[in-house]
Amino acid sequence: MRRKIIVKLLFAGAMLAGVSNSFAQEVKENNQEQFGEFINRKGTYTRSASGKPNLGYWQNEADYQIAVTLDDSLHTLSGNITLTYTNNSPENLDFIWMQMEQNRFTEDSRGTLTTPIQGNRYNGDVDGGYDIANLQAKVGSKGSVSTKHIVSDTRMQVWFNEPIPAKGGTATVSMDFSFKVPVDGMDRMGRLEVEDGWIYAFAQWYPKVAVFDDIEGWNVEPYLGAGEFYLEYGDFDYKVTVPYDHIVVGSGELLNPKEVLSKELQDRYAKAQESDTTVMLVTADELGNTELTRPKQDGTVTWHFAIQNSRDIAFASSKAFIWDAAKIDLPSGKKILAQSVYPKESNGEEAWSRSTEYSKASIEHYSEKWFEFPYASATNVAADINGMEYPGLNFCSYNSKGEDLWGVTDHEFGHNWFPMIVGTNERRYAWMDEGFNTFINHYSTLEFNNGEYPSTLNETRRYVNFFTSETREGIDTYPDVVNISNLGMLAYNKPAMGLLMLREYILGHDRFDNAFKSYIKTWAYKHPQPSDFFNHMENVAGENLSWFWQGWFYGTGNIDLGVSAVVPYAGNYVVVLANKGDMPMPVLMEVTYDDGTTERKMLPVEIWQRGDTWNYLLKTDKKVSGVVIDPDKLLPDVNLGNDSWPQALYEK
Structure with a gap:
């Protein structure tokens, strides 16, 4: 049956060849609009046409010192922040804009008011928001203090008494802030109650400066939901005071392990930093045994972290954390720490007990293949969050297991390259x-x-x-x-x-x-x-x-490449190709001969510049039994039915 179909089609092709004197390409209305420039990509003084920062490229800097205290009875976080802002732009700045993302969790926030009645992934509590006090802003070390500021939804405009000078001028903004930690934090932060206590996942937790760039000036889009973040780079030094029985993990490096870990836990921590396999720091059986793992047995303890050249920070705190860690080997020879924290509800070899293994593999792969991971630790936190990323720290679902846990862990750590490194x-x-x-x-x-x-x-x-x-x-x-x-x-x-x-x-x-x-x-x-x-x-x-x-x-068109016919011609064959879709694409074609051999031909995208059909002269002394385009089915071609000739050959 297959042989008869091939013979009939070849005969039809021969008839077609007889009708046409040649297979010269017919000149039609061209498709140049598909090949021309569609957005302005010309170089500027700040960005070159070769896709690099140009001589005039500038970028402002934001450095932060933060100290906060967690009240686990009231579920509040409170503290103070000092922002040191460097204006590298070519213009003086009378004010700065700051992102106030906790204000999303109020009844009248734009995000709340634009959430559909039926809700979506980005639902959030509405009884939160920032309380701000003692705001002071000044330019340089001797500038006069301004307290002028305007809060508008998830943005705050802070004014200075004199402009921040262009090309290197500095200013500081300090304030006290506090907020109620939401339970439902738009699948990006919040708190989760488990048997051994609350897990607090802190993100979007401090007032942060918006980006001022050469494209938009101030980027002040409100925080609504699906849209994520755009932030300046800088150095962070932050301290988190929590009840003595909590474990805290955060973006960057833990600077004071001797002050917050028992001697036994310090030894385990040091062992993990040299181990290729996961080392248990706090086991499920040791939850609640603070005499073994904590240096204090009452009051509070302050955990101190720092990270350089980062665009953000996040942290987590809980007394319910199992904690394990292992060494990450970077291409430069540097060794850093992979670590995971999770409740006993997430424990198990099919679940979070493999989290650090996954984390180590992910960071090592991306560092070797694309660009070396720049931070001191890579931390995976189990929380009531489906998956969210911050520099060196993820929040992933405490219910994830197996393939799902690998996928979310690897995805969130991959975000360290986009958008944490490439901002x-x-x-x-x-x-x-x-x-x-x-x-x-x-x-x-x-x-x-x-x-x-x-x-x-x-x-x-x-x-x-x-x-x-x-x-x-x-x-x-x-x-x-x-x-x-x-x-x-x-x-x-x-x-x-x-x-x-x-x-x-x-x-x-x-x-x-x-x-x-x-x-x-x-x-x-x-x-x-x-x-x-x-x-x-x-x-x-x-x-x-x-x-x-x-x-x-920049379009919604589709790919639809096809083989219209394969016709004997002058001792060879002509393969008639068609572009029936909305965008051009090179054509990879696999030819099968009657002796069972195959060969592949790649035709460039330019075959479609003059029209939507192309006749390819296939020079061969063999008999063609089949042709298929995109043989590996890599293209999202919307029509499988015209990918091959003869069709019946590839339906079986």
Whole structure:
């Protein structure tokens, strides 16, 4: 039956050849609009056309000193903060804007008022918000003190009595603050009660300065829900005072282990820093045995942390924490600490007992493949949070197990590269952190324990229902605007598939990896825009990819490549190809011959510049028995039915 179909199709092809005098390409209306520039990517004084910071690039700095106290009876956090702000911009600043994200947890916040009645992932308590007192702001060391400030939803404008000078002027802002810790913190922070006590997960917990940049000036989008964060880099020194029986883990390095750990726990802590396998610091059986693990048996203890060149900090505190740790080996030879804290409800080899193993593998993989992890510790915290990332610290669901726990741990640690190291604006461009991270997660998962858990990112055709949905939106839709049901595809999967196609189909491993690693290194601890990424990838990879950025990242069109016919011609064959989709794409074609051999041909994207059909002359002295395009099914092509010739050959 198969042989008869092939013969009939070849005969039809021969008839077609007889009708046409040649297979010269017909000149039609061209497709140049798909290949031209679609956004302004010209270089400026601050950002070069090659996708690098230019001579005039500047970035402001924010350094913080913070001291807070947790009251676990009232569930409040209170303390004081001193921000030292350096204005490296070319203009004097009369004021600064600060992010006041705890104000999201009030009845009349914009985030509360824009949450649908049925709710969504970003629900939050409404009985919280900041109490601010004793605010003082001054320029330099001798400036006069201003107390003028305006709080507007999740922003606060702080005025100075004289401007902060351009190109290096400094100012300080100090204040006391307190807030009630929400139970439901929009799946990003909060508190969870377990059998042995409360777990407190602190994020968005201190007033922080907004970004002032060369693109928007002050970035003052309110904190609504889906949109995440955009922050300046600086050094943090912070102290957390808690009840004596709590364990605290935080972003950065613990500076005073001798003051907060018993001698036994100090010894275990030191052992973990030299161990390739997980070392138990506090076991399930030792919960409540503070004489073994804590230096004090009453009152409070202050834990002291620091982290440099970071954009944020987070921490967790609880008396219910099991605690384990192991060594992470970095490519430079430096050794840092992977650690996990979790309640006994999360204990077990199928659950959080493997968390530190996962954490170590994740950090080591990304450090080796892309860019070395810069911080002193990598901490995974079990909480009532599905997954949220901060520099060197994650919050992941205390119910996660097995493959799910690996996936969320690896994903949240991957965020240390995007957006913690490469400091993109998450509130506007979620795809530049979620999508890039989802992409690197794919390779980390493939490598972990030689593929212990599967990755499905390359199974792009399972998402055809989204690509053909009438309610689909573009990747460039702001996260606070996008339909929540589309957010997973637009922020995570579709941009990740785009990078996958670039690496595995369009550019190849070497060209892509050189460009992507160069992008990370070039923009580490800086603020790239989408155009900077596009320009940098093109310049290092040596490829004009405007057609791809436009079609995949800034449109809702789909890929639909097809084989229309395979026709004998002058002792060879002509393969007739069609682009029936909305965007062009190179064509990888696998030809099967009647002797069972195969060969692959890659046709460049430029075949579609003059029209949507292309005739390819296949020179061979063998008999062709089949042709299939995209043989590895890597492209999210929305029509599988026209990918091969003859169709019946590939249906069996």
